[in-house]
Structures are given as C-alpha cells and as structure tokens.
Amino acid sequence: MKAFGKAVLVLLAIAIFSVASIDSDAQEKKKGKGKKGGKGPDPVGKMVAGLDLSAEQQAKVDEIRKEYRPKLAEIQKRRNEVMTPERRRTEKEAKQAAKDAGKKGKKAKADIEEALGLSPAESQKLAAIEKERQALIAKINADVRALMTDEQKAKLPEPGKKKKKKAKVE
Numbered sequence: 254m255k256a257f258g259k260a261v262l263v264l265l266a267i268a269i270f271s272v273a274s275i276d277s278d279a280q281e282k283k284k285g286k287g288k289k290g291g292k293g294p295d296p297v298g299k300m301v302a303g304l305d306l307s308a309e310q311q312a313k314v315d316e317i318r319k320e321y322r323p324k325l326a327e328i329q330k331r332r333n334e335v336m337t338p339e340r341r342r343t344e345k346e347a348k349q350a351a352k353d354a355g356k357k358g359k360k361a362k363a364d365i366e367e368a369l370g371l372s373p374a375e376s377q378k379l380a381a382i383e384k385e386r387q388a389l390i391a392k393i394n395a396d397v398r399a400l401m402t403d404e405q406k407a408k409l410p411e412p413g414k415k416k417k418k419k420a421k422v423e
Contacts, residue, residue: 295322296390297397304405313400321393328386335375335382343368 297318306314336344347368351361371379398406 296325296393300394300397300409304401304408306405310400314397317393317396321389324389325386328382328389332379332382332386335371335379340369 295318297314301314344365347365348361350368351357351364354364356364366376398409401409
C-alpha cells in the first residue's frame with residue numbers, strides 16, 4: 254500500500270511539472286521565440302520579475318542563469334526522452350478530461366497515470382528526474398535570494414504558498 258502511495262505522489266509531481274512545461278512552451282511560442290530561438294528554462298525570471306535589482310545584482314543574477322541553464326536543459330532533455338510529445342499531449346488531454354469530470358487529487362492523478370501507460374521503470378525515472386530538478390531549482394533560488402536585500406526578499410511570495418486571487422467587486 255505504501256508503494257502505491259509513493260507512486261501516486263510521483264505521478265502527481267510529474268503531472269505538475271508537465272503542466273508547467275507545457276505552459277512555458279506556449280508562452281515562449283507566443284513571444285515568437287519557439288523552441289529553436291528560446292534560451293531554455295529560466296526559473297529565475299519569475300522570481301526577480303517586479304523587483305528593482307541594482308546593476309550589480311542583475312549582473313550576478315545573469316551569471317547564475319548562465320551557470321544553471323545548461324544543467325536545467327540537460328534535465329529537461331532526459332525528461333523528454335520519457336515524456337515524448339505524444340505522451341505530453343495525452344497527459345494534457347487526460348488532465349482536461351479529469352477536470353471536466355470534476356475529478357481532483359488522487360482520482361485525477363490515477364486517470365492521468367492510466368492514460369499515460371508508463372512502465373514502473375519509466376515512472377521511477379521520471380520521479381528521479383523531477384527530484385533532481387527540484388533540488389537544482391532550490392539551489393538556484395537560494396543563490397538568487399542570497400543576492401537580495403531584505404526589502405526585495407519581503408516582496409517574494411512565501412515558498413510553497415500560492416497567491417490568492419482577489420474577487421472582483423462590481
């Protein structure tokens with residue numbers, strides 16, 4: 254039973270990562286960069302957006318980007334070996350079908366897993382890749398935070414918490 258729970262958590266992490274990947278690909282295409290003209294993954298961009306970085310801070314952030322971009326791209330390349338474009342489409346469709354059916358959490362994840370048809374070895378490989386990716390992003394975030402002033406850090410959202418959308422008042 255514990256193994257099933259771990260498998261569910263792994264697939265949930267994979268699903269979340271896939272949505273983020275698909276969303277970032279769509280945003281890059283809208284900007285006219287596409288896959289060939291883009292510079293690769295950039296987890297720092299959103300983090301520093303809206304912060305008034307000094308020229309020195311910006312230069313250091315650019316160095317951090319330059320250092321970690323190839324490592325992130327290599328992780329993404331290994332992930333793409335398992336999650337082919339067809340599987341990413343299947344995953345997206347399964348997520349939408351689960352959402353349309355009102356399924357959430359474990360039920361939605363189970364439907365997505367079933368649709369993907371990953372072998373246990375593939376699931377384990379994706380879980381290991383995702384764990385490596387999350388550790389690298391945590392390191393990048395720590396390096397960038399170390400450059401910031403207390404005022405800049407205060408503007409950042411708390412890790413693990415999502416911003417709540419304010420209801421529109423008409």
